[in-house]
Amino acid sequence: MRVVLVTYGSRGDVEPMTGLALQLQALGAKVRVCAPPDLADLLDDVGVPLSPFAWPIRALATGGVPGKTSLADIAADLTAMAYEAVTELAEDCAAVVATGSFPAVAGARSAAEKLHVPYMHASLSPCYLPSPHHPPLRWPGQVIPPEVTGNRELWELNAERMNTMFGETVNAHRASVGLPPVDRLRDHVFTDHPFLAADPVLGPWQETPELAVAHTGAWIRPDERPLPADLEAFLSAGEEPVYVGFGSMPMRGATAQDLSQAVVEAVRTQGRRVLLGSGWADLTLVDDRDDCFVIGEVNQQELFRRVAAVVHHGGAGTTRTAARAGAPQVLVPQVADQPYWAGRVAELGIGTGHDGPTPTAESLSAALKIALAPETAARAAAVAKTIRTDGANRAARLLLDKIAQS
Structure with a gap:
């Protein structure tokens, strides 16, 4: 039995698919993952075969793809490239599961349809799925008519916006491969039976008659790598530091x-040592004091158990990893579902959201004061005990059951 997993996005999109792939393999399925070429190491490390497609995700995120400046051009190419990648791999396979960039997922959906292969969409956040219980995320610059206030009406606007942004592009591609057009593109791509790969405590879902959501819990790739020796030495040399890193987020x-200066000053103001994750923000040392250390990519599942707090961008994976480790958090949301996770962290009392996307020494220091309070640490420790770790296994078993029943 072969299963094709498709994702086009940053590390936060590829890690969950890696977790699902490992569980599927453990249950006897053969798995191939389609993902950006610059994230191949995530799959190489665990022996999951990768079929790279499209541009390196960092190049696209930072404007480094020549000639690709308009959303329409990017969407058209991503749709076509995902379709081609899945078409090459998915003939006679048992299922296609897709998440990540919407145009890429739309291409994967079309390929599965063309090949008559069962298709599942996976959402990594509840806020992406239509529901009368919560409003959709707002698009940057979106103006909502004052008379539109109900969640159902807001989701209708969301569906119309998705059609406007991607409908012509996706339907043009569908026509080119002999598929009929679709009217409600969002619902077609998401389906009425998606997976929700989010922790039930961090990202709860209220049942709705419109969707049969399989809320499995987050898809976690276990990480057993030891921390580097120099990092171990820094951690052992004093009190728990505050970790600051913004992952795959420029x-x-x-x-x-300037950003490095601001975050280092903010942490020092709170009397803490500083651990900087360089990431795409390129955080770096600002002086030669021994209370600050810079790291690259490491095992965050282990690291976050040994820090006083985690300051990050608010990606679903980092939020969950910090919550599972019992580390208080400060989220500095930039785009997409990151404001949602900032809100959830604040609601749960395990940290706070930063006001605005660009922290200053003063604003971040104020947020850290909340995160480092004893009551926040106590709450974070309590919530950590509730975070599920079996989401990928549950999803793999559900998927294989669906395949067996089809």
Whole structure:
């Protein structure tokens, strides 16, 4: 039995698919993952075969793909490239599961349809799925008519917006491969039976008659790598530091040096040592004091158990990893579902959201004061005990059951 998993996005999109792939393999399925070429190491490390497609995700995120400046051009190419990648791999396979960039998922959906292969969409956040119980995320610059206030009406606007942004592009591609057009593109791509790969405590879902959501819990790739020796030495040399890192997120609004200066000063103001995750924000040392250390990519599942707090961009994976480790959090949301996770962290009392996307020393220090309070640490420790770790296994078993019944 072969299953094709498709994702086009940053590390936060590829890690969950890696977790699902490992569980599927453990249950006897053969798995192939389609993902950006610059994230191949995530799959190589665990022996999951990768079929790279499209551009390196960092190049696209930072404007480094020549000639690709308009959303229409990017969407058209991503749809076509995902379709081609899945078509090459998915003939006679048992299922296609897709998440990540909407145009890429739309291409994967079309390929599965063309090949008559069962298709499942996976959402990594509840806020992406239509529901009368919560409003959709707002698009940057979106103006909502004052008379539109109900969640159902807001989701209708969301569906119309998705059609406007991607409908012509996706339907043109569908026509080119002999598929009929679709009217409600969002619902076609998401389906009425998606997976929700989010922790039930961090990202709860209220049942709705419109969707049969399989809320499995987050898809976690277990990480057993030891921490580097120099990092171990830094951690052992003093009190627990505050970790600051923004992962696969270029932070706009400040230079790397200015941002580094602001976050280091903010942490020092709270009397803590600083651990900087360089990431796409290129955080770096600002002086030669021994209370600050810079790291690259490491095992965050282990690291976050040994820090006083985690300051990050608010990606679903980092939020869950910090919550599972019992580390208080400060989220500095930039785009997409990151404001949702900031809100959830604040609601749960395990940290706070930063006001605005560009932290200053003063604003981040104020947020850290909340995160480092004893009551926040106590609450974070309590919530950590409730975070599920079996989501990928549950999803793999559900998927294989669906395949067996089809």
